[in-house]
Amino acid sequence: MTAAIALVVILILVVFVVANSLRILREYQRGVVFQLGRFWKVKGPGLVVLIPGIQQMVRVDLRIVVMDVPSQDVISRDNVSVKVNAVLYFRVVDPERAIIQVENFMAATSQLAQTTLRAVLGKHDLDEMLSERERLNLDIQKILDAQTDAWGIKVTNVEIKHVDLNESMIRAIARQAEAERERRAKVIHAEGELQAAEKLAQAAAILAQQPQAIQLRYLETLTVIAADKNSTIVFPLPMDVVAPLIEAMKQRRAAPTA
Secondary structure, three states: OHHHHHHHHHHHHHHHHHHHHEEEEOOOEEEEEEEOOEEEEEEOOEEEEOOOOOEEEEEEEOOOEEEEEEEEEEEOOOOOEEEEEEEEEEEEOOHHHHHHOOOOHHHHHHHHHHHHHHHHHOOOOHHHHHHOHHHHHHHHHHHHHHHHHHHOEEEEEEEEEEEEOOHHHHHHHHHHHHHHHHHHHHHHHHHHHHHHHHHHHHHHHHHHHOHHHHHHHHHHHHHHHHOOOOOOOOOOOOHHHHHHHHHHHHHHHHOOOO
């Protein structure tokens, strides 16, 4: 009876030890194994066998992490105070360094992203923050990637989500946009007037070369005016039309009578 109890206890201990020595890692996981406190190797995915009490393992996820960067108070180069938040995409490429070189790589990356966001955007004007986000995203991504490389982390992308302005600045930007639209409208109108003047000058030069064309144009204008029966129009008779008639009358008067 005593031997049977001892055997059961031994079996329970064996099952307990085996259960504690086996780890299953998924395809996107790696295990950083320490042996007596010293780094041994990175293992996984699949079944990992550990020596209880001698080896310990820390799991590391290799998938891309999507991290929200909290809203940061930023003063732009032209002294405008704004609130900016962003989203950060990164992943662990070296599990050994991610565990050994930094205590908590998630928290460290988050803090570094916040300070880098303030530092980079503070070097630019408000107009650049609003219109050149792609370039700013790339600048922030390059800086973060260079600084997190020592931690075995690869920053794949950074996207600025929102640039929040106060009400007074929103009104100022609206006034600026309205003034810009008015300026463009005036420029377009002036360009149209210039083109019309150039075309009129060309038409006048062509008509000056052909006096008959001027008369035809005059008669065409009279036809258009005559179509409106509700108006009384007084217009001068051009000398080009009257001069031949006057000359003919003078010749008739000067002719000798038979």
